Amino acid sequence: MPDARIVRGLFLSLKEKEFVESARASGASNKRIIFYHILPNALGPIVVSSTLNVAAAILTESALSFLGFGVQPPTPTWGNLLEDGRTASLIAPWLVWFRGLAILITVLCVNFLGDGLRDALDPHQKLVGKE
Amino acid sequence: MAEPLLEVKNLKVQFPTEDGVVKAVDGTSFSVAPGETLGVVGESFLTVMGLVTKREARISGEILFRGQDLLKLPPEDFREIRGAKISMIFQDPLTALNPVHRVGNQIAEVFQVHRKVSKKEAFDEAINLLQLVGIPEPAKRARRYPHEFSGGMRQRAMIAMALALSPDLIIADEPTTALDVTVQAQILDLIDQMKKEFDAAVILITHDLGVVAEHCDDIMVMYAGRMVEYGEARDIYYGAHHPYTWGLLQSIARMDQARTERLRPIKGQPPSLIHVPPGCPFNPRCPYVMDICRTEVPQLIPADGHHASACHLPLSEKERIVKEEVLVH
Ligand SMILES: Nc1ncnc2c1ncn2[C@@H]1O[C@H](COP(=O)(O)OP(=O)(O)OP(=O)(O)O)[C@@H](O)[C@H]1O
Ligand code: SF4
Ligand SMILES: [Mg+2]
Numbered sequence: 009m010p011d012a013r014i015v016r017g018l019f020l021s022l023k024e025k026e027f028v029e030s031a032r033a034s035g036a037s038n039k040r041i042i043f044y045h046i047l048p049n050a051l052g053p054i055v056v057s058s059t060l061n062v063a064a065a066i067l068t069e070s071a072l073s074f075l076g077f078g079v080q081p082p083t084p085t086w087g088n089l090l091e092d093g094r095t096a097s098l099i100a101p102w103l104v105w106f107r108g109l110a111i112l113i114t115v116l117c118v119n120f121l122g123d124g125l126r127d128a129l130d131p132h133q134k135l136v137g138k139e
Numbered sequence: 140m141a142e143p144l145l146e147v148k149n150l151k152v153q154f155p156t157e158d159g160v161v162k163a164v165d166g167t168s169f170s171v172a173p174g175e176t177l178g179v180v181g182e183s184f185l186t187v188m189g190l191v192t193k194r195e196a197r198i199s200g201e202i203l204f205r206g207q208d209l210l211k212l213p214p215e216d217f218r219e220i221r222g223a224k225i226s227m228i229f230q231d232p233l234t235a236l237n238p239v240h241r242v243g244n245q246i247a248e249v250f251q252v253h254r255k256v257s258k259k260e261a262f263d264e265a266i267n268l269l270q271l272v273g274i275p276e277p278a279k280r281a282r283r284y285p286h287e288f289s290g291g292m293r294q295r296a297m298i299a300m301a302l303a304l305s306p307d308l309i310i311a312d313e314p315t316t317a318l319d320v321t322v323q324a325q326i327l328d329l330i331d332q333m334k335k336e337f338d339a340a341v342i343l344i345t346h347d348l349g350v351v352a353e354h355c356d357d358i359m360v361m362y363a364g365r366m367v368e369y370g371e372a373r374d375i376y377y378g379a380h381h382p383y384t385w386g387l388l389q390s391i392a393r394m395d396q397a398r399t400e401r402l403r404p405i406k407g408q409p410p411s412l413i414h415v416p417p418g419c420p421f422n423p424r425c426p427y428v429m430d431i432c433r434t435e436v437p438q439l440i441p442a443d444g445h446h447a448s449a450c451h452l453p454l455s456e457k458e459r460i461v462k463e464e465v466l467v468h
Contacts, residue, residue, distance in 0.1 A: 025234065026229060026231065026234040026235045027234065027235055027237040027238070029229075029235075030227070030229055030235040030236070030237075031237070031248075032221070033221055033222060033226065033227040034221065034222035034226070034227075034248065034249050034300065035218050035219060035220070035221040035222030035223060035249075035252050035253060036222075036248070036252055037218065037252070040252065044240075044248075045237055048237075048239045048240070049237070049238070049239055130239070
């Protein structure tokens with residue numbers, strides 16, 4: 009769920025780039041300019057901002073549910089599981105540890121996914137990888 | 140003279156801004172014959188094509204291409220001309236090429252936009268073009284991205300793209316400004332050679348009068364959005380009639396002079412396009428300024444053949460000055 013404003017800002021700044029003018033000078037249609045020239049350039053930042061948003065959302069949800077303000081049980085969420093574990097933390101503290109660790113890993117994975125996608129979408133990064 | 144390919148009549152381009160109206164082009168007329176190279180030198184010139192893609196500009200006048208007014212053409216018809224009949228080479232090929240697409244695909248795109256061809260055919264054509272403009276191992280290079288090319292190679296690729304559909308007119312907007320000095324001459328020679336091979340006319344926009352002299356048939360000198368001098372390259376280079384052109388000539392290192400002891404830059408600020416001084420726009424910077432220059436706008440008056448200049452100095456005086464003061468350093 010990329011921020012619509014980020015996407016709009018990206019498109020507005022990309023629209024002014026010289027390669028867009030160059031595509032227009034080559035006779036490319038508006039449709040072509042939007043989908044072939046602008047969108048692929050915007051994709052990297054969109055993916056990165058989305059994944060950051062996803063990671064942030066998971067953390068926010070966990071925190072809120074842990075405090076009892078988030079998604080209401082019995083709907084299973086990371087936060088509810090954590091809260092669940094907390095009630096038993098005296099007899100089984102590992103429930104909190106492992107659940108917390110799981111949240112951490114999930115968030116890291118989402119971030120790594122974003123990094124990976126960005127590298128895959130950006131030819132500059134590919135060159136660096138190759139050499 | 141042959142029927143002109145491009146005929147621009149009383150073109151005015153203005154940008155309304157917060158500070159006032161920018162008069163980027165202020166009533167300019169000129170024409171380009173098929174196969175001709177026209178050099179455009181000076182401060183402030185908006186390229187014919189660039190301006191039409193800039194929507195915020197107010198444009199009046201006529202731009203006749205083979206008799207058809209491009210400014211009145213339906214957008215779709217004009218789009219079909221761009222890239223096919225009129226193409227463009229940009230100043231900085233690094234920013235003019237899309238960073239996320241392979242060079243070959245970007246050249247192939249021109250074919251896909253204007254012709255019904257398969258991706259494969261278009262890509263093969265792109266490889267041929269890369270070979271033609273002197274890129275070694277074109278098949279391999281076509282699969283590379285723009286940032287993997289050197290500056291000169293990128294400009295060659297841009298030229299390949301501009302040539303793709305063998306256009307009648309190529310507009311080169313300062314094609315060598317972003318390049319190393321050693322590569323500049325190669326690129327200009329390539330444009331010359333390609334222009335002959337494809338029988339195209341070229342409009343070469345540049346700040347360097349030394350460059351255009353060698354590569355152009357005619358030269359047009361612009362100052363503050365107006366044409367101040369026009370003539371054959373030879374006449375401009377060896378017998379210019381306008382003080383601004385003299386300034387340009389004196390500020391370049393001339394090829395035909397062994398030593399370049401004195402490079403004399405033009406004094407003063409480049410003109411504001413919002414508050415153009417009354418009378419001759421060059422009068423605040425002109426060493427030969429007279430009273431009349433501050434009140435009356437000089438008209439573009441032909442001297443001989445199609446050599447014309449817009450300056451109040453008498454012709455005999457111009458000829459004397461160019462001989463005695465400009466050409467002898
Ligand atoms: N969008 C715009 N809004 C306002 N003024 C503009 C706009 N585009 C161009 N101009 C003005 O028109 C004039 C000519 O612009 P242009 O880009 O053709 O200059 P140029 O001579 O090609 O300069 P350069 O040497 O940087 O290429 C400039 O003085 C600029 O201020
Ligand atoms: S008209 Fe006057 S100010 Fe303008 S260039 Fe000629 S001499 Fe100089
Ligand atoms: Mg320019």
